Amino acid sequence: MAERLKIAEILEKHHGEKHLVVLHDYPDPDAISSAFAHRLISAEYDIEVDILYSGKISRSQNVALVKLLGIDLIPYKSSLDLKQYQGAVFLDHQGANANGTLKALEAANVPVLIVVDHHEPQDIVKAAFTDIQKSGSTATIYAHYLEQGLLQVQKGLKEHVAMATALMHGILTDTGGFIRADQEDFQSAAFLSQFSDPNLLEQIMNQTRSKKVMDVIRRALENRTVVENHSIAGIGYLRSEDRDAIPQAADFLVNEENVHTAIVYGIVRDENQMEVLTGSLRTSKLIFDPDEFIKEVFGVSADGHYYGGGKHTAGGFNIPIEFLTGDPNEEYMGLKWQVYDTQVKAKVFNRIGVKHDPNHEQQK
Numbered sequence: 413m414a415e416r417l418k419i420a421e422i423l424e425k426h427h428g429e430k431h432l433v434v435l436h437d438y439p440d441p442d443a444i445s446s447a448f449a450h451r452l453i454s455a456e457y458d459i460e461v462d463i464l465y466s467g468k469i470s471r472s473q474n475v476a477l478v479k480l481l482g483i484d485l486i487p488y489k490s491s492l493d494l495k496q497y498q499g500a501v502f503l504d505h506q507g508a509n510a511n512g513t514l515k516a517l518e519a520a521n522v523p524v525l526i527v528v529d530h531h532e533p534q535d536i537v538k539a540a541f542t543d544i545q546k547s548g549s550t551a552t553i554y555a556h557y558l559e560q561g562l563l564q565v566q567k568g569l570k571e572h573v574a575m576a577t578a579l580m581h582g583i584l585t586d587t588g589g590f591i592r593a594d595q596e597d598f599q600s601a602a603f604l605s606q607f608s609d610p611n612l613l614e615q616i617m618n619q620t621r622s623k624k625v626m627d628v629i630r631r632a633l634e635n636r637t638v639v640e641n642h643s644i645a646g647i648g649y650l651r652s653e654d655r656d657a658i659p660q661a662a663d664f665l666v667n668e669e670n671v672h673t674a675i676v677y678g679i680v681r682d683e684n685q686m687e688v689l690t691g692s693l694r695t696s697k698l699i700f701d702p703d704e705f706i707k708e709v710f711g712v713s714a715d716g717h718y719y720g721g722g723k724h725t726a727g728g729f730n731i732p733i734e735f736l737t738g739d740p741n742e743e744y745m746g747l748k749w750q751v752y753d754t755q756v757k758a759k760v761f762n763r764i765g766v767k768h769d770p771n772h773e774q775q776k
């Protein structure tokens with residue numbers, strides 16, 4: 413109840429303003445559903461909310477979630493006038509995976525008012541209200557807010573049914589279908605089940621994998637190196653609209669026999685030819701800490717921010733290519749990939765105590 417009252421106090425204090433909910437690059441169901449809930453809650457305080465994202469929404473389930481539930485999102489463009497907003501809200505991240513937007517907000521003097529997340533603390537932004545919990549999802553936290561009365565959810569309102577359905581989807585995806593759920597997640601799901609639409613939820617979740625995703629999974633299988641129960645796979649270059657295939661490939665590889673941790677990475681290129689080395693980690697080992705592992709392996713940027721982080725069973729990282737961005741010719745692209753692929757493997761193998769032979773990808 414205390415946390416609900418704190419966020420309610422913040423929203424009341426900013427009554428009648430216009431806010432921007434900033435999602436991490438390539439937002440997932442947890443982030444999208446939490447933003448949708450925050451928009452409806454904010455409306456109770458006469459606060460107008462736009463939901464902003466960078467990257468692409470490409471995973472079939474995410475596209476279905478947005479389209480079937482009618483959730484309006486704004487893709488980030490440098491031409492967007494950020495000065496129209498009196499505050500920003502970060503959901504399901506703490507700024508590490510939306511660094512470009514964070515810098516733009518700082519330049520426009522838009523303060524970060526609220527941060528709600530379930531990942532390990534990153535200490536990147538200071539907000540008037542911060543709620544970081546070790547729950548299975550950010551959607552769990554928002555469902556708890558609703559249960560505590562921050563918004564009176566009504567079964568007869570279409571938007572409320574859509575919100576409850578979206579939040580249920582967010583909890584399901586981030587807890588692996590409740591496999592990694594804790595008591596808070598089950599409690600929130602039980603509350604949401606009173607209002608969600610099971611048929612609509614089933615329609616959203618039963619989306620097939622695209623041919624491109626299957627191709628990325630195939631490349632990950634072909635390129636993987638398995639050492640000390642870790643499966644490491646570099647998949648080369650891919651378009652930004654296919655970026656969501658990376659975590660799906662990691663989800664696939666972690667299920668292999670004698671593997672407890674999978675890391676899949678590639679160089680993602682957007683429409684402006686900017687490149688980022690992007691990776692996902694999945695683990696089934698209970699005592700494995702993805703957040704600690706990724707931070708130790710990849711370190712920090714020049715401005716002191718970690719390149720990645722994680723939560724209980726998953727993590728991710730994004731490292732800008734910067735000066736080496738671009739592809740003068742195919743040979744150059746091949747050389748560049750070889751350098752990054754070798755460097756990632758060397759760092760990961762060093763962390764798990766394995767000697768790395770880049771010529772043979774040998775274990776020890």
